[in-house]
Amino acid sequence: MRTSEIHRRWLDFFATKDHEIVPSAPLVSSDPSILFTIAGMVPFIPYIVGTEKAPYPRAASVQKCIRTNDIENVGRTTRHGTFFQMAGNFSFGDYFKQGAIDYSWEFLTTSQEGGGLGFDPERLWFTVWEQDEESYRHITEVIGLDPQRVVRLPREEIFWDTGQPGPAGPCGEWHYDRGPEYGPDAVTGSVPEWPGDEKGEDRYIEIWNLVFDQYLRGEGSGKDYPLLGELEQKSIDTGLGVERVAYLLQGVDNMYEIDQIFPVIEKAQELSGRVYGADGEDDVHLRIIGDHVRSALMLVADGVRPGNEGRGYVLRRLIRRAVRSMRLLGYSERSMPALLPVSKSLMVESYPELEAAFARISDIVYAEEEAFRRTLETGTSIFDGVVGAVKKEGGRVLPGEDAFRLHDTYGFPIDLTMEMAGEVGLQVDADAFRSAMQEQRERARADAAAKKTGHTDTAVYHRLLSQRGGEIPFLGYTEDTVATTVESVLVDGQLVDVVQAPAQVEVVLASTPFYAESGGQLADQGQISLTGGGLIEVDDVQRPVRGLIVHRGRLLEGEVASGVSAIATIDAERRGAIARAHTATHMVHESLREELGHGATQAGSENSPGRMRFDFRYGQAVPKSVLEQIEGRVNTLLQDELTVTDQQMSLDEAKALGAQALFGEKYGEIVRVVSIGGDWSRELCGGTHVASTGAIGTVQLMGEASIGSGVRRVDALVGLSAYRHQAKEHALVSQLTELLKVGAAEELPERVRSLTQKMKDMEKQLATLRGQQLQAEAATLVESASTVAGVRLLAHDVGEGVGAGDLRTLALDLRSRLGEDQPVTVAVAGHEGGRAALVIATNAAARELGLAAGAILRGAAEAMGGRGGGKPDMAQGGGGEPTRIPSALSAVREAVETARRA
Ligand code: ATP
Numbered sequence: 001m002r003t004s005e006i007h008r009r010w011l012d013f014f015a016t017k018d019h020e021i022v023p024s025a026p027l028v029s030s031d032p033s034i035l036f037t038i039a040g041m042v043p044f045i046p047y048i049v050g051t052e053k054a055p056y057p058r059a060a061s062v063q064k065c066i067r068t069n070d071i072e073n074v075g076r077t078t079r080h081g082t083f084f085q086m087a088g089n090f091s092f093g094d095y096f097k098q099g100a101i102d103y104s105w106e107f108l109t110t111s112q113e114g115g116g117l118g119f120d121p122e123r124l125w126f127t128v129w130e131q132d133e134e135s136y137r138h139i140t141e142v143i144g145l146d147p148q149r150v151v152r153l154p155r156e157e158i159f160w161d162t163g164q165p166g167p168a169g170p171c172g173e174w175h176y177d178r179g180p181e182y183g184p185d186a187v188t189g190s191v192p193e194w195p196g197d198e199k200g201e202d203r204y205i206e207i208w209n210l211v212f213d214q215y216l217r218g219e220g221s222g223k224d225y226p227l228l229g230e231l232e233q234k235s236i237d238t239g240l241g242v243e244r245v246a247y248l249l250q251g252v253d254n255m256y257e258i259d260q261i262f263p264v265i266e267k268a269q270e271l272s273g274r275v276y277g278a279d280g281e282d283d284v285h286l287r288i289i290g291d292h293v294r295s296a297l298m299l300v301a302d303g304v305r306p307g308n309e310g311r312g313y314v315l316r317r318l319i320r321r322a323v324r325s326m327r328l329l330g331y332s333e334r335s336m337p338a339l340l341p342v343s344k345s346l347m348v349e350s351y352p353e354l355e356a357a358f359a360r361i362s363d364i365v366y367a368e369e370e371a372f373r374r375t376l377e378t379g380t381s382i383f384d385g386v387v388g389a390v391k392k393e394g395g396r397v398l399p400g401e402d403a404f405r406l407h408d409t410y411g412f413p414i415d416l417t418m419e420m421a422g423e424v425g426l427q428v429d430a431d432a433f434r435s436a437m438q439e440q441r442e443r444a445r446a447d448a449a450a451k452k453t454g455h456t457d458t459a460v461y462h463r464l465l466s467q468r469g470g471e472i473p474f475l476g477y478t479e480d481t482v483a484t485t486v487e488s489v490l491v492d493g494q495l496v497d498v499v500q501a502p503a504q505v506e507v508v509l510a511s512t513p514f515y516a517e518s519g520g521q522l523a524d525q526g527q528i529s530l531t532g533g534g535l536i537e538v539d540d541v542q543r544p545v546r547g548l549i550v551h552r553g554r555l556l557e558g559e560v561a562s563g564v565s566a567i568a569t570i571d572a573e574r575r576g577a578i579a580r581a582h583t584a585t586h587m588v589h590e591s592l593r594e595e596l597g598h599g600a601t602q603a604g605s606e607n608s609p610g611r612m613r614f615d616f617r618y619g620q621a622v623p624k625s626v627l628e629q630i631e632g633r634v635n636t637l638l639q640d641e642l643t644v645t646d647q648q649m650s651l652d653e654a655k656a657l658g659a660q661a662l663f664g665e666k667y668g669e670i671v672r673v674v675s676i677g678g679d680w681s682r683e684l685c686g687g688t689h690v691a692s693t694g695a696i697g698t699v700q701l702m703g704e705a706s707i708g709s710g711v712r713r714v715d716a717l718v719g720l721s722a723y724r725h726q727a728k729e730h731a732l733v734s735q736l737t738e739l740l741k742v743g744a745a746e747e748l749p750e751r752v753r754s755l756t757q758k759m760k761d762m763e764k765q766l767a768t769l770r771g772q773q774l775q776a777e778a779a780t781l782v783e784s785a786s787t788v789a790g791v792r793l794l795a796h797d798v799g800e801g802v803g804a805g806d807l808r809t810l811a812l813d814l815r816s817r818l819g820e821d822q823p824v825t826v827a828v829a830g831h832e833g834g835r836a837a838l839v840i841a842t843n844a845a846a847r848e849l850g851l852a853a854g855a856i857l858r859g860a861a862e863a864m865g866g867r868g869g870g871k872p873d874m875a876q877g878g879g880g881e882p883t884r885i886p887s888a889l890s891a892v893r894e895a896v897e898t899a900r901r902a
C-alpha cells in the first residue's frame, strides 16, 4: 500500500467516525521558541493542556514532523526519519481509553478491501502501564488480544507528561512483530522481558502510540512526580508513524525503502554506481541521502532557509550531510539537481503545494549545495593534510588551531570537521578551537586590510611616498591621457635606475589618469609610452600605501628609466564599461535599501567592465519578486537620465548629508561624495562614474545568493553585456519555439510541461510492459532450470534494458515458481546503460545445504568485474562488464557444484 494511500485512508476512516479533519500545520510555527513541529499533537496543545477550549470534541490529522534528535539514527536504525508523517486522532473530553483502543484496533485490523490497513492480528502486540487495569482488561477481554502479547510496563517506560505540573497519563503502544528472523522472542508473564524497540528494534516495531491524558501531576523531576488526581477533562492524543506502517505493509526492510523515499536512493545509486545492499556503510549513506533530501525539500517548502543558527542551521546540516554522503559514495558532481526533483515527484501527491513552490525550493537547495561544494573543495584537501601530519606523529588529536583555520579561512563548519575527524579516528581539541577563535578574530581583520599590497614589504613604497612629499595626483576623473614623467621604476620590488625590454615592471608616475583598484572598482588598463620609444602595457594598478599609485605591467619595447617623460593613456572603453557598472552599483544599493530597509548595508562590491557585484548584510534570501522590483526601479531611473555629480567636502558635512559610508573603512578628513539624481543616492566614493544614468543603458540582475553568515550577493550585467545576454536568450527562445513547434514563445512552458508528462507516461507504460514481458518469460524460463549436484539451478541472462529492480522481481518470481520441495538457486543477470546487474535468490532447502545467495553473489560479481552482496536468501550486485555476464553465470554454477561437493 502506497504511503499516500495510508495517509488518505487515515483521514477517511476518522472522518466516518465524526472527527474534524484538520490539515497539517507547517513544520515551523510562528513561535520561535519551538524549533519544529515534532508530533501530531503540537497544534492541539492548548486544547489538551486546557488553556483553550477545543472548537470540536474530536479531531484527526496527518501532521508533518521533523525530529532533529533522530538525525544520528537515520540510516542506522530501520525506523527513524528526520522528516516523517504522524497520523493522529484526538479527543478533548469526548471518548477516552476504550474508544481510542477500539478505533485503533479497527483501523489496524480491518481488511484493506474494507478500508483498513489489514494487519494480521496475530502479529500485533500491545504495551500498557502495569497499573492501568482498565486498558489491560479492555484489550484482553473486549478486544480479545492474547494476554501473551500484552506487556505491562512500569511508569518510567510508558508515561507521558509535559515536563511540568499539569496533565499526564499512561500510554498504550501498538507494536508489530516482524518475526523471529529479526530478533529474539519477547518473554511476557510475571517478569516481562520486553525487548521493545531498544535492543530488538528490528523485530517489534512501535507503530502507534495512544496517550491517555488522565491525571493531574504535581512537581517532580523526570517521571518522579505525584499524581494528584484525575483530570476533569480527559483527552486522547495518538500518533501513528505513517512511514513505519508503510514499510511494514510494503514488505520492505526499513522506512528508507518505502515508495516515498526509495526512488531517491535509486537515483543516488545510478549517479554513484554504488549498489544498495552491497556494503553496510554505503547503505547508511544511501539512506541518509534518501531521508535528508526529503527533509530538506519539506523544510524549505515550509519557509526555512539555510543559515548559521536555529532552524536554518538544521536545514543547512541536512543538505550538507546529504551532499557529503554522495561524495563518500564517490560522486562529487552536483547531486541535488538530480535528487531533489525525484523527492518532489514522490511527495507531491500528498502535498500538491510542492509543485508550484518547487522553483523557489530548488533555487534555495541548489544554491546551498553550490556554496557547500566550494567550501568542501578547499577545506577537504587542507583537512587531509592536517590529518596526515597528525597521524605521522602518531597523534590522536586534531589541533584546535587547525580546526579553527578550516573554519575561519575555508568556512568549514566545526561539526563537519569533528565528524570527519571521528571517521579517521581523531578527536578535535575543542577548547583550543574556541580560544583560537577568540584570539585570531582581531588578527584576521588586520590581515584582510593588508592583503592587497602584493608585496608583503611595503617599506619601499612608504619611502617613495615620503621622498616625493605628497600624494600622487589622480587626474582620471576628467582625463584619459596625461603627459607626465616617470618618478621611479621597480623590478621584483627593488628600485632600479633603468631596465630594458622585455621586463615585468612597476612604475610610479608624477601624475596619472589610471585608477588604482579600490572601493570595489577594478583597476584601469592601458599604455604608458616613453620618450625614446619605450612602451609599457599596464595590466594592473594598485595603491600599496595610501597616496601612492603603482602601475604594473610589461615593458614591451625600449627601456624605462626614472626621470623620462611619458604619455599615460587608459583603455577608455574598459573604463567606460567599469564606470557604468559602478554607477549601477550605487543605484542597486539605493534601491535595495528602499525595498529592504536601511539594515541592508553594503558589505563589499566589485565593478568590472559590464558587470557588477554587490554584497550586503541581510539575514535572509531576497524573494524573486523583490529583485524584479529593484531591477524595474533601477531601469526606470536609467531612462530618467539622472545626473551623477561629485563633490569634495569634510567628513562631517558628508555625514550630515546622509551619505552612505562603507562600514569599517577609514576615510580622510576631506572626502568625495558621489550623488545620483540630486539626493536620491549619496555615497562616499572615490570611484569613477558616468555623467548621467542614461549612459548606462540596461541593468539586468542575474541572481542573488548567500555568501556566508548573513551576507548576500547580487550580480548584474550592465550596458552592452546585458544587451548581449538578452540577445542570446532571445535567440535561444526562438530556437526552442521552432524546435518545439509552438506558435509563440508564451506557449513554451505549457509545451514542455506536456512533453515531460508524455514522457513520464511512456516511461510508466514501458515499465509495465517490461514487467509483463518478464512475467511471461518467467513461465517458460522455469522450464530451462537444470539440476546441478541435486540443486535446481536456473541461471539466465535477460539481456539489455533490464535494471536491478526488475531483476529482483524476476528472481523472486522464479524462485517461488520453482517451489520449496527441492533446493533451488536462481541467478538472473541483465544490463542497462552499459552496466551489468546480477541477482541471486535461494530457497530454504538450498540454504540448508549451505548455499547462501550473498556468498555466491560475491564470487560471481567479481567474475563480472563488479561487486555486491546481500543476505543468504537474496543478494544483488552489479557494476562490471555486460560482456562478462556469461562468466558470472558460470561462476554461479561452479559455486553450486563446489558447495555441494564440500
Ligand atoms: P521511538 O522510540 O521508536 O523513537 P518514539 O517513542 O520517539 O519512537 P513517539 O514520540 O511516541 O515515538 O511518536 C509516535 C509515533 O511516531 C511512533 O509510534 C512512531 O510510529 C512514529 N515516529 C516517531 N519518531 C519517528 C521517526 N523519527 N521517524 C518515523 N516515525 C517516527
Ligand code: MG
Binding pocket: none
Ligand atoms: Mg524517538
